[in-house]
Structures are given as C-alpha cells and as structure tokens.
Amino acid sequence: MKVVFVLFDSLNRHMLSPYGGKRVPTPNFDRLARRAVTFDKHYVGSLPCMPARRDMLTGRLTFLHRSWGPLEPFDNAFPELLHKRAGVYSHLVTDHFHYWEDGGATYHNRYDSYEFVRGQEGDRWKAMVQPHWERLREMYHARQFTTERRQYFSQNVVNREFIREEKDFPSVQCFAHGFDFLDVNRDADNWLLQIETFDPHEPFHAPSRFKEPFDTGWEGPIRDWPRYGRVDELPEECEELRANYYAVVAMCDHLLGELLDYFDRYDMWKDTTLVVTTDHGFLLGEHDFWAKNRMNLYEEVARIPLFIHDPRQPDRAGSRSFSLTQSIDLAPTFLDFFGVEAAEEMEGYPLTSMMAGERRREGALFGYFGGAVNIADGHYTYHRFPEDLAQQEIYQYTLMPTHIFAPFTPEELADAGIADPFSFTKGARLLKVPVVERSPMYNNYGPGALLESGTRLYDLQTDPGQQQPLNDKEQEDRLVALMVDLMRANDAPSEAFARLDLPRSDQARLAVTE
Incomplete structure (x- = not known):
C-alpha cells in the first residue's frame, strides 16, 4: 500500500x-x-x-x-x-x-x-534588523501592519519581501x-x-x-x-x-x-x-x-x-x-x-467501511477548549455553552504545559495539582492546571475570545444557513443525551459536565427526558 x-x-x-x-x-x-x-x-x-x-x-x-x-x-x-x-x-x-x-x-x-x-504568515524566517518600515507601512493596510517585533504582522511583511x-x-x-x-x-x-x-x-x-x-x-x-x-x-x-x-x-x-x-x-x-x-x-x-x-x-x-x-x-x-x-x-x-x-x-472509525455509506456513529462531537460543546447528527447541530464563560471552573490536563508561543506561566502553574490517570493516559497522572484569565490562551482561542455564548439548536434540513435557532425540547433532550454519552466515552473530566449543567452519571438519558 x-x-x-x-x-x-x-x-x-x-x-x-x-x-x-x-x-x-x-x-x-x-x-x-x-x-x-x-x-x-x-x-x-x-x-x-x-x-x-x-x-x-x-x-x-x-x-x-x-x-x-x-x-x-x-x-x-x-x-x-x-x-x-x-x-x-x-x-x-x-x-x-x-x-x-x-x-x-x-x-x-x-x-x-x-x-x-x-x-508562511508569522513564521520567524527572514531576519531584517532594520526593515524599511515606512515603505512597508504604505504598502499594507493598518489592520495588518505593526512595527512591533515578534508579532505575526511584522514578521509577515518581512517574509513577503522574499x-x-x-x-x-x-x-x-x-x-x-x-x-x-x-x-x-x-x-x-x-x-x-x-x-x-x-x-x-x-x-x-x-x-x-x-x-x-x-x-x-x-x-x-x-x-x-x-x-x-x-x-x-x-x-x-x-x-x-x-x-x-x-x-x-x-x-x-x-x-x-x-x-x-x-x-x-x-x-x-x-x-x-x-x-x-x-x-x-x-x-x-x-x-x-x-x-x-x-x-x-x-x-x-x-x-x-x-x-x-x-x-x-x-x-x-x-x-x-x-x-x-x-x-x-x-x-x-x-x-x-x-x-x-x-x-x-x-x-475514530476507519473510513474505508463508511465509503460505502455504513453508519458507525450517531453523533459527532466538536469544539474549542473552554467554549461550547457542539454535536452534529447529520440533521441537527446543537451548541451548548456554559452559563458564564468567564466564571466557569475549567482545568487543563497535560504533561506538556506549553501554549502556542511559550510554556505555561508560573502564575498558571502555581495552583496546579496532580490528576489521577484518565483511561487514555496509559497510567500516567497529569498536571491539572486551573484556567486563569491571564493565561496566553484565554483571550486568543479560549473563553475570553468568544463573542457569542448562547446555546442554540439548528435544523440543517430546513435551515442550512443556521439563521434561525430552533426551539424543540424533544430534539434538544435527545442531543443532550447523545452529547453526554460521547463525553463519557471520551472520559471527559467531571467539570466538563458541570460547566454545561450536564448529568455525568448513567442517569443522563433519564435526566434529560423527565
């Protein structure tokens, strides 16, 4: 092969x-x-x-x-x-x-x-200690230009000279x-x-x-x-x-x-x-x-x-x-x-069987860390947000405490604890690091970055452009139950359920249908 x-x-x-x-x-x-x-x-x-x-x-x-x-x-x-x-x-x-x-x-x-x-983009590639900033400032729109070093915008305009x-x-x-x-x-x-x-x-x-x-x-x-x-x-x-x-x-x-x-x-x-x-x-x-x-x-x-x-x-x-x-x-x-x-x-499942249309999953779970947990079933999408993004209790579990550009800060790690192994960590215990507002990820791709935070349900058959959130308790309850099942299968931490006000126990399906 x-x-x-x-x-x-x-x-x-x-x-x-x-x-x-x-x-x-x-x-x-x-x-x-x-x-x-x-x-x-x-x-x-x-x-x-x-x-x-x-x-x-x-x-x-x-x-x-x-x-x-x-x-x-x-x-x-x-x-x-x-x-x-x-x-x-x-x-x-x-x-x-x-x-x-x-x-x-x-x-x-x-x-x-x-x-x-x-x-590409902000790759720290070409070295120019004194770029022709004024010429470059005239070339690029103000919203994609800066002279501040170690920023993607400034490095990009230098890279593009080559x-x-x-x-x-x-x-x-x-x-x-x-x-x-x-x-x-x-x-x-x-x-x-x-x-x-x-x-x-x-x-x-x-x-x-x-x-x-x-x-x-x-x-x-x-x-x-x-x-x-x-x-x-x-x-x-x-x-x-x-x-x-x-x-x-x-x-x-x-x-x-x-x-x-x-x-x-x-x-x-x-x-x-x-x-x-x-x-x-x-x-x-x-x-x-x-x-x-x-x-x-x-x-x-x-x-x-x-x-x-x-x-x-x-x-x-x-x-x-x-x-x-x-x-x-x-x-x-x-x-x-x-x-x-x-x-x-x-x-995941091998796609080879699904090439012929075999159904292997009821729902697909997806999302950003710290944001909504989302699910699609091929007909509906459901997006469940915490009640308060800024106040949610949430932790990062890792043995590799780095963000995009830098290690976790001492402030983040000061209150870190040790978590018991998850089912997928092969017996390894992990750092359990509280998410704090001063974390480098918080306002970039974390909770502080989100401009929308309202839970919503969409029917893709009648509303493929997702313009009109749907009010359908029966479908919402069904998707919540499926979401809980998939989160449990992922061995999601307990606070992942609490932040979304979701049941974590085997009573999930009962709880959402009462």
Whole structure:
C-alpha cells in the first residue's frame, strides 16, 4: 500500500464545486471527485489548528481536556504506529510553521522524515534588523501592519519581501518537495506521504495570476488578512478580503491539479491511495463574522471537505458517502490502509467501511477548549455553552504545559495539582492546571475570545444557513443525551459536565427526558 495525504488549512467546503460552490472555479477538485468518494457529512473535532492535528494523529478528541499544545507522551500518533507495527515509512512535507512553535514541537518528529518550507504568515524566517518600515507601512493596510517585533504582522511583511515569484510561494514549494519524494519513492511499497500546506489560511497571499479573475478594483493598500471578529469593514474592503481568499483557493486547486497530473502520468491510481481534506473552515462574513475562534461553530467552520480514492475500491470512484464522519477517523483509517489495528484509545472509525455509506456513529462531537460543546447528527447541530464563560471552573490536563508561543506561566502553574490517570493516559497522572484569565490562551482561542455564548439548536434540513435557532425540547433532550454519552466515552473530566449543567452519571438519558 502507498498513501498520499494532502492536508490544506482553512479550506472552505462550500467554496468547492463538488460541494456546490460556484464563486471559485475548482476544476481539479471536480477531477478528484470523479476519482474518489466525496464525503458529505464530515466534521471537525478539536479546534483550531494544532488541536485539530492532534485529533488527526491520535484518533481521539482532545478539546475537553486541554487547549492548543504538543502531542503528549501517552498519545498514539499514527505515523509512529505505522512504523512500529508494520514498518511503514512516513514523510511529512509542510509549510505549517506552527509545528515549530512551542505548542506544536512534538508533532513532526513522529514521522520518519520531514521537510519544512519556510515563510508562511508569522513564521520567524527572514531576519531584517532594520526593515524599511515606512515603505512597508504604505504598502499594507493598518489592520495588518505593526512595527512591533515578534508579532505575526511584522514578521509577515518581512517574509513577503522574499516571496517574489510563483516558485517562491511556500505552498508551491510544498508540492514540489512532494513530487521530489514521489520521483524517488513511487515504485517502492509501504509508505505514506503527507503534503500539507498552510494555504488557504490567512493572509490570503497568492501569485497575481490567481488574483486577476477576482479583481475588485481595490486601489488601497494590501488587504488580505481579515480580523478575527465581527464584520465592521466597508463593503468594498470586504469584497477585497474575500477576493484574496478566492485567489488562494484557486491556487490550491491548481496545485491539486498538478498532483492529479502526476497520478495520471505514472498511473498511480491503480496502487496509491489519495486522501484530501482540511482542518477546519473559515468565515468570510457569514453570520456577520470573519475567521474562527470568536463565534459559535457554524457549519462554515465545522463541516469540512473530505475526498478518498482507494485503489482497492475502484467501483466507488465518483460516489458520495453520507455517513457521519469526522477528523478523528483519519488515524484509524491510515492504520487500516496498512492492516494495522487502531490503538485502544482511539475514538475514530476507519473510513474505508463508511465509503460505502455504513453508519458507525450517531453523533459527532466538536469544539474549542473552554467554549461550547457542539454535536452534529447529520440533521441537527446543537451548541451548548456554559452559563458564564468567564466564571466557569475549567482545568487543563497535560504533561506538556506549553501554549502556542511559550510554556505555561508560573502564575498558571502555581495552583496546579496532580490528576489521577484518565483511561487514555496509559497510567500516567497529569498536571491539572486551573484556567486563569491571564493565561496566553484565554483571550486568543479560549473563553475570553468568544463573542457569542448562547446555546442554540439548528435544523440543517430546513435551515442550512443556521439563521434561525430552533426551539424543540424533544430534539434538544435527545442531543443532550447523545452529547453526554460521547463525553463519557471520551472520559471527559467531571467539570466538563458541570460547566454545561450536564448529568455525568448513567442517569443522563433519564435526566434529560423527565
């Protein structure tokens, strides 16, 4: 078996033509859909970027126990299991610089080898002690510019001084390195190649030829990095921001097309599996919001694309699966491709059976640490928030106390205790760290970041845009009971139930129907 896994970041499902998107031509995603199974009800798990990747690698939800952080000593990462149990070689090609920050430094080392392409967003790549700040200030919109060092905005404008031609763009280099791997290894057996690019994550920077079809006539400074929060820009500014996102999606489609051409050229369809997905979506003004992390987890963020070509199931090419799936299914799927059993702690299911529509789960649980707990069942979504985000009792459970950019602060750790092992920690006791308002995660992607906090239920059949919350006690009670069951199966800590006023005992179903 040979596997190519393509992972984009912030790729909106509803922008792709196989899912009905019309604003951006995506002919290569159409080509892929003709060769693959297209999954219609595929959801995220833990969010945002690195929590999503921890789910993908370990096959279990992590957002109920901790926020953004490294893989833990007890985690089962599928590349390591492939190596240990079946001798399968794994190679990672990525420009996702979060892997090299404090909060992601244990991920890439799980692969047999890796290639890191520099330059995306705030990657601390190019060193300019005295940039031409005044020239750069004139080039970039004030909302995406600062002279303060060690900030993503300032590092990004420096990095972009060195990204001039199309070949310089990190995503282009990622796919080029992927082709290098295939040139050397495509005739070998038992390998997995992960080609992962940060695009179309913000800032929406693409070569000019991809922007031309979406030209808005904007004459202001570079505006391709939206704020995280409510829309307050003028209409023409919003259109420019969206147009730049469209341009990066078009570039991603082009790069995917180059990979499909490679599969065609060397007839890899007959013996190589291809999996294409993303970590989450991105709001472009829908629900009056930009981005993620600040709002309820609407479908635009939580429901994501997934395509799988399995050469062992050629009759499934061009079909669709309506099974309810999510990101935690990827790890057991990659293991299954090579005949390796999933680890006992994994909560996901192999997607190979669900390609034909087999139903393996009643609901998909997802969320941000410290925010709502959300559930989708294919018909409804239910989003349950704590009564008071600021006053909730919540702890992080970890043996790797780091945030994105730095270790946990001494203030956070001062009141830390030791928790008994969870069912998935292989006997290891964990630090139990109280969440405090001064935590670096609190106002970034934690409780203090959220601008919406009202529990709501949506019927996706009658209200696919999630515009009108539904008042239906019967459905809410049913979904609450299912949520409790899934949280218990995840061995969620007791306060995860208390903060949402949920029963933790076996009486959950009785309690919500009385």
